[in-house]
Amino acid sequence: MTALTEKSCTDLPKGTPALKADELATLKAQIDPAWQVDETVLTRRYETKNFAKALMLVNGVGYLAEAQGHHPDIKLGWGYAEVSFTTHSVGGLSENDFICAAKLDAMGLAG
Template sequence: MTDLSKKHCESCNADTPTLDAAAIESRMAQLSDSWAVVDNARLEGAFKFKNYYRTQAFVNAVAFIAHREDHHPDITFGYNQATVSYTTHAIGGLSDNDFISAARIDALLE
């Protein structure tokens, strides 16, 4: 499989199939331990930081990735933590776009 962090998101529509359990598992193997699949429909990452400044910088970087890839997560954050949640709304589940975006976030933290 191609390195997810080197791929770019592609447009999805209602006809795009959701990823099955085997596809999800193979893609999870390319992500850091910060990520978990929730209800086979959402990819969620939990991140800890030293302070608010670093947390905010991370959130801004995630926003840049989302804008560039045109695939937007839900983000919650506080003083020293952030949670990033991806799902592909057009298909009501997980697509390659969710994993590509997560891999790009992992690359930020390497």
């Protein structure tokens, strides 16, 4: 099995099915346990020491998102950043979401 960090996001046309529960469980086991999974969104909250560090973290997330062509929703505040991935074209989660989560884990962005 190829590690998620070695994969790249792919274009998923509308109508592609979202991941099923067993697929979600398999992929969840390959990312940091700090990521929270529900049926449609993959979310992680990063705690930082101040606003500037949270902003730097968000910039790192943005760099990855642009490189992968897969963009999360981001909440930014003093001492935290929250990153949420979903794949709108499939109406839920896809492997792309987990690829980005794994790549963020590998970047060591924790604040």
